[in-house]
Amino acid sequence: MQSTPRQPNFLIIVTDQHRADHLGAYGNKVVRTPHIDGLAAGGFRADAMYVATPICMPNRASMLTGRYPSAHGARHNGIALSTQATTFVDLLREAGYSTGLVGKAHFQNMTDHPAQWPLRAEERLSREAFEAPLGRYDQERRDLWLGRDDFDLDYPFYGFETVDLVDDHADIVHGHYRYWLRKHYPEVEALLGPEQAIAAPEYELTRIGQAWRTRVPEALHPTAYIADRAIEQLQRHAGATKPFFLAVSFPDPHHPFTPPGKYWDMYSPDEIALPASFNVTGEPPHVSWLKEKRRNGTAVKHTPALFSCSEREAREAISLNYGSITHIDDNVGRLLHELTRLGLDKDTIVIFTSDHGDYLGDHGLMLKGPIHYQGLIRVPFIWRDPRVTRHLTHSASLTSTVDLAPTILERAGVAPFNGIQGKSMLGLMGGADASLRDALMIEEEGQRVMMGFKERIRCRTLLDGQCRLTLYDGVQWGELYDLDADPLEMRNLWDSAAHAGPRARMLESLARTMLENVDKSPYPSALA
Structure with a gap:
């Protein structure tokens, strides 16, 4: 009797705030990413992969559930994904997979602030329209992890049987990494943060708290720690009878920028070209509002909110972003080398993607916010399947982060659950489908009142392969760009x-x- 082929393993590598065009595989001629580029050369590259929303928590929830934020409920940062939600990782685990996560999770609030939802009864001003499901919603809170040595998650955590948590950003992350650092290298833990950083007075970004030159050695940096723990996971899976799903989630290259050691000045700001759209004029009202703040000296630049940046700030951010990306690429190379050394590469699908992008000087903007320029909403997606020899090398078909869950489930031979809104990309990657969809939607629910709006910003974007349209709640104007004729989105055609x-x-x-x-x-x- 012929034996049934073993289900494939999955190794998914996720970066944070990493735009698609900041990889060599996507045409960037400056940043050095040979290992990630090699994945693309041996697999499939999606050239039009867009986020369900350009915000960390809700888009990570969309990746897990295959559902838009308006469906899974985690509409913006601070609203946790329900612990009762079904994730594709749940289904893989139930189908016999070993499931693990190393790195950033961010399915719940990871700041010091208690989750805004669900509220305790005494905190409610009135009864909530929607009653929150039961569960712990403090599992990623920074103060709880840093204030103890034994705080942990409830397992399985959204389907993950094991988690080695590295939450937050820069060198001041928390989670299991800090437990490890505190136990083995307490002298290094004392070096974390901007107060202990190496002086870098030539960098404007250090003055506004968006970058610092960390004293943490390269080998002990969170990026290296995540690769080390992931390699240990691969070693445990070698020779095992169960297939595995391993997520490796790097908090970089997200701001604040703290690439360690040689990666800090690997790329010189003086040699970085400004984005072609940096000085464009005649932009929509919210962009003009931000630029006016920069001109009159009232721009707020030290918070996580987007701002209009100077030329020097843009060049510095891009150079430090490149340093963090190359640091990640070097550690991806270590992962892939170990995968091959262990003989797991023949049965392991490797996926590379990110949760959203960053303006990094596009239109004179920095960080992220409810302005859906391509640098923010378009992310890399690479899929290498060693068992498939005939496939497309790349496609410009519209794809979304909600497509990740159904694609993995179909490739694993696991039936999807009702409510998945994404579509499997297997037919597209294999060349059977010419296109996945005619149009793609992006949602955004803002947390802040800013940019001249009277209320928190809510918007919806549609992409149809040629144009991008964005509609904002509460205002009469909008955005319309012909991406074929104007790929840098410099001419708003709304009016x-x-x-x-x-x-x-x-x-x-x-x-x-x-x-x-x-x-x-x-x-x-059923009807009665």
């Missing part, structure tokens, strides 16, 4: 009479796409 037809067509398409993605789970009850 163009010549483009009234395309605008109307895309507004209708957006309405239909929103309707299509209204939650269809649970099934309706």
Whole structure:
């Protein structure tokens, strides 16, 4: 009797705030990423992979569930993904996979602040319209991890049987990394943070708290720690009978920028070119609002919120971002080398992606926010399957982070669950499907009142392969760009009479796409 082929292993590598065009495989001629580029050369590259939302927590929840934020409920940072939510990792575990996560999770609030939802009864001003499900929603809180030596997660954690947590950013992350550092290298833990950093007065970003030159050695940096723990996981899986799903999640190259050692000045700001759109004029009101703040000296630059940056700040951010990316690439190389040394490469699908991008000087902006330029919403997606020899090398078909869950489940031979809104990319990657969809939606629910808006910003974006349309709640203006003719999105056509037809067509398409993605789970009850 012929034996059934073993289910494939999965190794998914996720970076944080990493735009697609900051990889050699996506055309960048400056940043050095030979190991990630090698993955792309031997696999499939999605050239139009977009986020479900350009915000960390809700998009990571969308990756886990295959659902938009409006469906899974974690609409913006601070709203945890329900502990009762079904994730694709849950299904893999139930199907016999060993499931593990090393690095950043961010499925719950990871700051010092208690979760805003669910609220305790005494904190409610009135009864909530939606009652929160049961569960612990303090599992990633920074103060709880740093204040103890035995705080931990409830397992399985959103489907992960094991987690080696490295939450937050820069060199001041928390989680199991800090336990390890405190136990083995207490003298290094004392070097964390901007107060202990090596002086770098030539960097403007250090003056506003968006970068510092860490004293943490390269080998003890969170990026190296994550690779070390992931390698240990691979070694444990070698020779095992169960297939594995291992997520390796790097908190870099997210700001504040703290690439260690040689990676700090590997790329010189003086040799970095400004983005072509940096000095463009005639932009939408919210971008003009930010630029006016920069001109009159009232821009707030030390918080996680986006701001309009100077030329020097943009060059510094790009150079330090490149340093962090090359540091990650070197550690990805270590991972891939060990995968091959252990003989696991023949049965392991390797995936590389990110949760969202960063403006990094595009249109004179820095960090991220509710302005859906390509640098923010387009992320890398690379898939290398050693068992598939005939496949497309790349595709410009519209794909979304909600497609990750159904793709992995189909490749693992595991039936999906009702409510998944993404689509499997296997047919597209194999060349059977010419396109995955005609239009793609991006949601955003803001936390802050800013940029001239009277309330928290809420917007929806539609991409149709040629144009990008963004509609904002509470204002009469919007954005419309012809990406074929204007890939840098420098000419807003919203008020163009010549483009009234395309605008109307895309507004209708957006309405239909929103309707299509209204939650269809649970099934309706049977009629009496």
